[in-house]
Amino acid sequence: MNSLFVSLQxxxxxxxxxxxxxxxFFWVSYFFFPLLQFWGMEEYHFPIKKLLLDIVFKLIVIYxxxxxxxxxxxxxxxxxxxxxxxxxIAILIFSAYLNCLFIDSFFTCNTCFNMFCITRRGVETFYLIVFFTLFFLFERFTAQEKEIEAAKTAQYQSELKSLKAQIHPHFIFNTLNAIYSHAIVENLDSKFSNLIFQFSDILKYVVYEGQVKEVALSRELEIIESYITLQSFRHEEHVIVQYTSEITNNRLYIAPLLLITFIENAFKHTGNLTGEQHPITIEIREHSNVLHFYCKNPYASKNDDILSSIRETESSENGIGLENTKKRLDILYPEKHHLHITKEASFFSVRLQIHLL
Incomplete structure (x- = not known):
């Protein structure tokens, strides 16, 4: 009951x-204003029914x-x-024609359906459309300003949280580089040394490059490939990753750490499954400056409420979850992206398209 009240509120x-x-208030005023002009003129009978029909027609057109x-x-x-x-213009003229025809069908009169009526109705409808278009633009501008302000606040809080979590990052990088150098000198397994290098590169990317507005798409894909390699090594007994990428334009840029959120979520839920050889499919393609991302992974049947629970999941060290990623997409790529998350049978899939130019 409380949740229903909050939703309605x-x-x-x-x-x-x-x-x-x-x-x-606008439409009530629009109705009463002509009446006030002829208030008290007993010899004049204002056609209220005709005015009501005119307003009904305009309501349909305007809204x-x-x-x-x-x-x-x-x-x-x-x-x-x-x-x-x-x-x-054609629709405006046609709507004015229909308006006069609509009123004339109820009132048989010589002044209802003629050129003067069509012109007058057309001009009235035009000014109403202009007025409501300006109102729409004002609403849109106000909403965008609120979203930008909310994004700045969220980014500020995220940076504070990230700064608190970054305890001497240079020390961490230097330590990892030292371990990597030691692994090379001691002729340890090359796979082990490469994993250290990839982890160090990801950490550096999150702390430094992840704070900028845009990075090269090729660089983002490098980090994604390194992340997939690390996670595949971690879950090598449970997961099989089918990863493909195809980029035709290497000069494209993208906001950092957008796609990796969905990939991390796929590994998280797949890694918790029992058994072996669970497939994760990841496809990243670019065509005509449009990035196409697809990720599909299995999940346990007990996670029936996965669509709501994963929204609260923290997907990386800097605390960016799926819900925050959706907000980032709405702010960074308004009307330039399409995100579709589905649950089909025992698989969970994400499809994302982003117009990068």
Whole structure:
């Protein structure tokens, strides 16, 4: 019951209620303003029913644009297309024509369905669309500002947490390099020495390069390959990794430590399974500056609530989990990415597409 109350409270926030009140006030004013102009004129009978029908029609047109058309246009960046404006003019004229036809079907009169009516309805609808478009842009700008501010706060807190966890990183790197050098001098297993080097490289990447805005995609893939090698060595009795990568443009950049979150989650849940030879499939491909990432892993049947539980999982040393990764994608690649997480039979899969340019 408490969770339901919290859900309703978050859905009907103060901002949401204010927006709804604004819309209601606007349309009530739009209805009563013409009435006030002719208030007290007994010889004039204002056509209230005609006005109500006109408002009903405008509500359908305006909110089709406001709730469906504008979000679709900005999501796919169609506002850059010239044909969209020609289509908008055609739809505006057609809607004005339908408006007059709609009213004329209820009221048989000479002034309802003519060129003057179509022009007047078209101009009224045009100004309403412009007004609600500006309102939509204001809402969008305000929401983006809040997201950016929240991202800055989250990044600040993450950096503080990371700084607290970084106890003399130079000492750690120097120690690992010393162990690596010792392994080479003593002719120890080359696989062991390479694992030390890869671990040192990952640690350095997380502490230093992971703090910048973007890194070369090729560098990100190097770290992912090193991470897969380390995890494969750790779970070599339980896991078989099928990893493929295909990058055609080596000049692309990407935000660091985005993809590794999903890979870490795959190893975590697969490594907890009993038995041997559990497959993990990881595919990273780039085509026409679009990065395609796919990761599939098995999971235990007892984890039926995996979709909700993994959101709270801390996926790396710097505390970036799946939920934070989703937020980073929304902020860093707004309307330029598509993330699809599914649970099918006994497998868990992640598909991610990012437009890097």
């Amino acid at each position: 978050s859905k009907f926030s103060k901002t949401f209620i204010l927006i709804v009140c604004f819309h209601v 089709s644009v406001f709730l469906i058309g504008l979000p679709y246009i900005f999501r796919h960046k169609l506002y850059k297309k010239k044909w969209l404006y020609l289509l908008g």
